[in-house]
Amino acid sequence: MSVLWTIDDFLAGTHGRPVGDMPEEITGISIDSRTIEKGHAFFAIKGDNFDGHKFVRAAALAGAAVAIISESKLASLGAVALPLIVVSDVLESLELLGHAARIRSHAKIVAITGSVGKTTTKEMMRVALSASGTVHASVASFNNHWGVPITLARMPADVDYAIFEIGMNHANEITPLVNMVRPHVALITNVAAAHLGSFKNISEIAKAKAEIFSGLSASGTAIINHDNPHLRLLKMRAKKAGVKNMLTFGDNKKANFRVRSVKRSPERTEVEAVIAGEKIDFTLYVNGAHMIANALAVLGVSSVLGADVQKSATALAGVAAEQGRGQRHLIKLSNGILTIIDDAFNANTASMEAGLAMLGECEPAKRGRRIAVLGDMLELGAFSKELHEKLVEPIVTNDIDQVFMVGEEMLALKDVLPNERFGGHFDSVVELQSKLLKTLHGGDVVIFKASKGLKFVPLVEKVVEAFKKKATEVIDS
Numbered sequence: 258m259s260v261l262w263t264i265d266d267f268l269a270g271t272h273g274r275p276v277g278d279m280p281e282e283i284t285g286i287s288i289d290s291r292t293i294e295k296g297h298a299f300f301a302i303k304g305d306n307f308d309g310h311k312f313v314r315a316a317a318l319a320g321a322a323v324a325i326i327s328e329s330k331l332a333s334l335g336a337v338a339l340p341l342i343v344v345s346d347v348l349e350s351l352e353l354l355g356h357a358a359r360i361r362s363h364a365k366i367v368a369i370t371g372s373v374g375k376t377t378t379k380e381m382m383r384v385a386l387s388a389s390g391t392v393h394a395s396v397a398s399f400n401n402h403w404g405v406p407i408t409l410a411r412m413p414a415d416v417d418y419a420i421f422e423i424g425m426n427h428a429n430e431i432t433p434l435v436n437m438v439r440p441h442v443a444l445i446t447n448v449a450a451a452h453l454g455s456f457k458n459i460s461e462i463a464k465a466k467a468e469i470f471s472g473l474s475a476s477g478t479a480i481i482n483h484d485n486p487h488l489r490l491l492k493m494r495a496k497k498a499g500v501k502n503m504l505t506f507g508d509n510k511k512a513n514f515r516v517r518s519v520k521r522s523p524e525r526t527e528v529e530a531v532i533a534g535e536k537i538d539f540t541l542y543v544n545g546a547h548m549i550a551n552a553l554a555v556l557g558v559s560s561v562l563g564a565d566v567q568k569s570a571t572a573l574a575g576v577a578a579e580q581g582r583g584q585r586h587l588i589k590l591s592n593g594i595l596t597i598i599d600d601a602f603n604a605n606t607a608s609m610e611a612g613l614a615m616l617g618e619c620e621p622a623k624r625g626r627r628i629a630v631l632g633d634m635l636e637l638g639a640f641s642k643e644l645h646e647k648l649v650e651p652i653v654t655n656d657i658d659q660v661f662m663v664g665e666e667m668l669a670l671k672d673v674l675p676n677e678r679f680g681g682h683f684d685s686v687v688e689l690q691s692k693l694l695k696t697l698h699g700g701d702v703v704i705f706k707a708s709k710g711l712k713f714v715p716l717v718e719k720v721v722e723a724f725k726k727k728a729t730e731v732i733d734s
């Protein structure tokens with residue numbers, strides 16, 4: 258196991274007071290005793306539901322090398338079979354360590370924010386930049402007040418590239434996070450109605466995303482989506498933040514990283530792109546126009562960071578769709594192939610539109626249908642009704658044959674959806690599930706999409722499982 262921190266650097270970084278026999282080195286950072294590994298430092302952070310100090314013993318049993326605890330909890334902790342590092346505030350000590358990691362690093366650093374596509378783009382970028390050097394990146398969606406500092410603290414000293422996902426639900430959340438990361442490139446994937454309930458309007462969301470520019474140094478580069486309606490506002494905000502290098506990606510001819518042509522087949526998408534004036538071709542085995550946009554952003558970042566753009570482009574062929582983010586199950590039934598697109602991880606207006614467009618690109622077999630199984634988009638506040646009604650436009654444009662729905666907010670869509678496209682509205686996911694099991698058949702292409710709160714991930718799993726039992730052959734991609 259490689260050394261992440263020598264104990265001296267770790268103690269200096271956390272500003273902690275050692276109690277007990279210190280290990281020589283730290284091999285990893287953890288805040289969850291269930292996923293801790295031998296040699297890790299356990300930070301006893303207080304989360305929304307739990308206080309990490311309750312799990313110090315569990316961390317010791319799991320092989321932690323040391324626990325970082327609060328001075329105020331030391332007395333009540335009793336005897337633990339683990340050396341301790343005592344600090345005044347555990348989260349703050351993680352931030353301080355993150356700061357130390359940033360200072361010692363020579364990596365080229367990217368920060369990604371946006372209403373949607375952060376994780377997808379980050380994972381694509383990980384694959385692309387790995388062709389040019391070693392890469393460190395956030396785990397899953399570790400993008401908040403603890404996710405960002407933990408990702409920094411986990412950054413190996415000698416890594417070539419580091420990619421940070423930065424998220425937000427409110428204004429003023431991104432500023433402190435990007436100031437910890439201090440990226441060379443700041444990327445905004447897009448701006449859309451997500452968490453709109455916490456904002457006056459969508460321009461306020463754009464302004465909050467633009468906070469990411471405040472962490473760029475004078476020589477840093479901002480990359481934004483040319484096709485986003487908030488382009489002008491973002492450009493103005495970048496200028497105000499003192500950003501001199503501003504580049505764009507998208508379909509627009511004026512974009513610095515743009516598409517020239519796209520050739521789609523059911524298996525793959527072949528793209529001719531222009532990246533900073535250079536013609537670059539690449540192949541994607543993930544579907545949807547949104548994936549092409551993400552790939553352009555990734556190649557733009559590669560080019561700005563001086564990575565080998567051609568190698569990055571070639572590596573993109575190795576990107577696979579993840580569970581909940583476009584993964585496909587092709588299930589061969591007696592009456593044809595049933596295609597299930599699992600896009601159920603989360604939903605807001607942008608990812609709903611992207612998902613419906615992706616379904617529109619699919620050609621169902623004879624007697625097959627394009628089917629959208631949709632659940633509420635949550636946290637849209639006063640805008641919810643209007644934004645759910647508006648879904649009718651992409652449903653009609655993409656010629657979706659049947660829409661099945663669940664959730665209170667979806668009633669707004671039900672009211673405006675043409676009758677022939679209405680498959681049913683259900684009071685619960687359980688009722689929806691039993692209807693789907695009776696209705697879906699070979700030839701259909703089905704997409705699942707809803708906010709996390711609707712619990713569509715287990716729904717997809719159950720539907721896929723049920724049809725796989727009847728299948729003669731299954732291809733998961």
Ligand SMILES: Nc1ncnc2c1ncn2[C@@H]1O[C@H](COP(=O)(O)OP(=O)(O)OP(=O)(O)O)[C@@H](O)[C@H]1O
Binds near residue numbers: 376581601608611
């Ligand atoms: N550029 C894009 N535009 C629209 N939808 C996208 C885009 N990229 C990915 N998606 C879809 O949006 C959903 C969420 O993607 P992803 O997890 O990458 O977003 P995120 O910004 O990381 O979300 P979170 O804020 O929950 O961490 C997925 O279903 C994915 O297929």
Ligand SMILES: [Mg+2]
Binds near residue numbers: 377397398400422
């Ligand atoms: Mg994410």
